[in-house]
Each structure stands twice: as structure tokens, then as C-alpha cells.
Amino acid sequence: MNFQSDNTSIVAPQVIEAILNANHESVPSYGHDAATEETKQKFNQIFERDVDVFFTSTGTAANGLALASLCPTYGAIFAHEEAHIITDEANAIEGFTGGAKIIPIAGKQGKIDPTGLEQRIQAWKNHRPHAPLPAVLSLTQVTEAGTVYTIDExxxxxxxxxxxxxxxxxxxxxxxxxxxxxxxxxxxxxxKAGVDALSFGGTKNGAMAAEAVVFFNRDLSKNADYVHKRMGQLFSKMRFFSCQFLALFQGDLWLRHAYNANQIATQVTEILQRCEGVKLLYPIDANEVFVIMPDSLANHLRTEGITFYDWGLPGENQYRFVVSFNTHSSAIESLKIACKANLEAEYSLKAI
Incomplete structure (x- = not known):
């Protein structure tokens, strides 16, 4: 049973079907097709306003396109110190923006501390023109700690x-x-909460390779088409990317996928908490579970074929479990059986 990442999941059958259905005839290229136009209109409906949408194949490309459109080459982007754009994108943002600097901001449970943000912005502003110009705030939702910013936050x-x-x-x-x-x-x-541009994830939620950059402030996307092209993300056969979102939006499949993952993550948490020595690192707000657990339990679970991700530094015994959109109840049963077997073994050893 794989709890390593929601990137390891299958592609939703509805998405595969949509791609096959888009493969029956020749259509205009570079996004000038009916499916891509329909998808863009669907984004307008979902967000209750006219938006500009650009499709990419990866989350890193989506973040790069959005931030390169929002931030000048001499600008600063403020993000949580554990944000994906800092730790897991190989300086892609710095590259796509032509040299912008990302400023890490601390905060508990993966969330940026407002006071810390204000202080850092003022510090950089007061050092003009020697310091980068404060230009963008980037928020990760869901955070890298698996927590969720509230609307008020x-x-x-x-x-x-x-x-x-x-x-x-x-x-x-x-x-x-x-x-x-x-x-x-x-x-x-x-x-409505002040966001100007969104990197909208599809791949972790059932798509094959489809992300979207959604601009709510359309003044910021006036030249995004050039950035899109220069990044190699203006696909000639765009319909095979846009149709994936149409499949996910049909009947609110994207929301049902997310609901399933979140619900099962709650069950994973309940099972792990019954095991001796397990401690939750963060609240469980979505589909990720971060725990500290003994080596003996981690080794036993892996022996039983349950995979998950090492987190933190070596020796800290921190692990991450991620539930995918298609994780089945049978996975929960397997985890429950493995945890129960480990618990019985521990009691047997203590009795000896």
C-alpha cells in the first residue's frame, strides 16, 4: 500500500477517457480548439468571474509562469521557509523570473507568521535600492505541513x-x-481573499500531467503568453492537457476525489495514533499525515508492504503519509492489520 505521495497514484479513468475522446480528429493547434476554450469557460464559472488561464505540464512550471508574471527580475518573493518553491524546485523560480530572490519566512505548522512577514518586508523596503524590491507573497495551500490556511488567515x-x-x-x-x-x-x-494568481493543481488529484495558472488580476497576465511560450509550455496539442480538467470538473469529480483523500487521511491518523510511541507533528487538515514513530513500527510497516516518506532529518523518526484520490478502504484495512500485528508483537516482547 503506497502512502508515499499523491504523485504515485494512477490517472483517473475519466481523464484517460477524455484524452482518448480528444484523439479522434484534427483540431486547431496551440489552444485554439473547442475543448481548451470550453475548459477556460469552466474556470470562469468555477471562480465566479472572468479569469485568464494558462495550462502547464508540471507544478514547477505553473509556479514559474505565475511568479515570472508577477515579479520583476530585481524583485523579492516572500514564502514560508518550507515552501515547495524554496525546497523542491531546484531554483526554478529564480531562473524563470530572471533572478528574483525568494525570502524565507518562518511560521508554525507550515503557515507564514504575519508579524514576521511584515518585519521582513519593511526591512527589505528600507534598504532600497540595495535590497531586492518586495514584490510578491506566495502562499502554499495546502501547506508543506499538511495544514490549511483559513480564509481569515x-x-x-x-x-x-x-x-x-x-x-x-x-x-x-x-x-x-x-x-x-x-x-x-x-x-x-x-x-475574494486577495489572491492575484493561482497555481491550480490537477496532477495530484487524478490528472495525468495537467496544471493551470489562473490569473484573477488580468492586468498581470497581459504578457504571460510570452512567458508561457518561452518556458516551453505552449503545447501544440493543447487539447490533451485542457481536456483533463474538463473530465475532473464533470460532476465535481475533482472535489469528490479530494474529499475521499481527506476522509481516508483521517482514518490513517486514527489507526496510527493507536500505535504505541506515535505522535502527530501537525493537525490533519487535508490528505497528509505527519508523525513521529519508533523505528520498530516504521520497519514493520515497510516489511508488510506499506510505503511512506521519510521526513525531517535522519534520526528524527519523522514520516509523512499521503493519501491519494483513489486510495481504497482496503489500504486502510491493510494498515490496520499491520499496526495491530506490530502492537501484538511489542506486547509479546514485553511479556518475555
Whole structure:
């Protein structure tokens, strides 16, 4: 049973079907096809306003396109110190922006501390022109700790950003998981809370390789088409990417996928907490579970074929379990059996 990442999951059958259905005839290239136009209109409906949408094949490309459109080459992007754009994108953002600097901000449970953000912005502003120009605030939703910013938290951080002339970007690789966790609308969690551009995740939620950059502030996307092209993300056969979102939006499949993952993550948490020596690192808001657990339990679970991700530094015994959109109840049963067997073995050893 694989709990390593939601990137390891299969492609949703509905997405595969949509790709096959898009393969029956020749259509205009570079996004001038009916499926891509329909998908863009669907984004307008979902977000309750006209938006500009650009499709990419990876989350890193989506973040790069969004931030390169929001930030000048001499600008600074403020993000949590554990944000994906800092730790897991090989300086791609610095490359795509032509040299912008990412400023790490501390904060508990993966969330940016508002006071720390204000202080860092002022420090950089007061050192003009020697320091980079504060230009963008990037929020990760769901955070790298598996937690979810509330609407009020997004609004509070956006208010600080806007008061200082910064744009707001949201890295929404797990956007759907955050949305169903809060029970909010896409509009409420983004532009109504001050977000200017969103990296909208599809791959972790059942797509094959499909992400989207959604611009709510359309003044910022005037030249995004050039950035899109230069990044190698203007696909000639765009319909095979855009149709994946149409499949996910049909019947709110994207939300049902996220709901399933979140619900099963809660069950994973309950099972792990019954094991001796297991401690939760962060609240369980979405589809990720971070724990500290003994070597004996970690080794036993892996022996039983249950895989998960090492987290933190070596020796800290920190692990991450991620539930995918298609994780079945049978996986929960396997985890339960493995944990029970480990518990019985531990008691037997103590008795000896």
C-alpha cells in the first residue's frame, strides 16, 4: 500500500477517457480548439468571474509562469521557509523570473507568521535600492505541513502584502483538498481573499500531467503568453492537457476525489495514533499525515508492504503519509492489520 505521495497514484479513468475522446480528429493547434476554450469557460464559472488561464505540464512550471508574471527580475518573493518553491524546485523560480530572490519566512505548522512577514518586508523596503524590491507573497495551500490556511488567515496575510504593494500568489498543488477541508468556494479562497494568481493543481488529484495558472488580476497576465511560450509550455496539442480538467470538473469529480483523500487521511491518523510511541507533528487538515514513530513500527510497516516518506532529518523518526484520490478502504484495512500485528508483537516482547 503506497502512502508515499499523491504523485504515485494512477490517472483517473475519466481523464484517460477524455484524452482518448480528444484523439479522434484534427483540431486547431496551440489552444485554439473547442475543448481548451470550453475548459477556460469552466474556470470562469468555477471562480465566479472572468479569469485568464494558462495550462502547464508540471507544478514547477505553473509556479514559474505565475511568479515570472508577477515579479520583476530585481524583485523579492516572500514564502514560508518550507515552501515547495524554496525546497523542491531546484531554483526554478529564480531562473524563470530572471533572478528574483525568494525570502524565507518562518511560521508554525507550515503557515507564514504575519508579524514576521511584515518585519521582513519593511526591512527589505528600507534598504532600497540595495535590497531586492518586495514584490510578491506566495502562499502554499495546502501547506508543506499538511495544514490549511483559513480564509481569515489568507485575508490577513494578503492585507499585509497589498498594504506594501505586493501581489499575492497561491501555490495550489493540493487546492481541491484545501477547498473541501474548509467547505468554501474557489472564489472565497482566492480572489475574494486577495489572491492575484493561482497555481491550480490537477496532477495530484487524478490528472495525468495537467496544471493551470489562473490569473484573477488580468492586468498581470497581459504578457504571460510570452512567458508561457518561452518556458516551453505552449503545447501544440493543447487539447490533451485542457481536456483533463474538463473530465475532473464533470460532476465535481475533482472535489469528490479530494474529499475521499481527506476522509481516508483521517482514518490513517486514527489507526496510527493507536500505535504505541506515535505522535502527530501537525493537525490533519487535508490528505497528509505527519508523525513521529519508533523505528520498530516504521520497519514493520515497510516489511508488510506499506510505503511512506521519510521526513525531517535522519534520526528524527519523522514520516509523512499521503493519501491519494483513489486510495481504497482496503489500504486502510491493510494498515490496520499491520499496526495491530506490530502492537501484538511489542506486547509479546514485553511479556518475555
Amino acid at each position: 489568507i485575508k490577513a496575510l494578503s492585507k499585509i502584502a497589498k498594504a506594501n504593494g505586493l501581489y499575492v500568489h497561491m501555490d495550489g498543488a493540493r487546492f481541491a483538498n484545501a477547498l473541501v477541508s474548509l467547505g468554501e468556494t474557489p472564489a472565497a479562497m482566492t480572489w
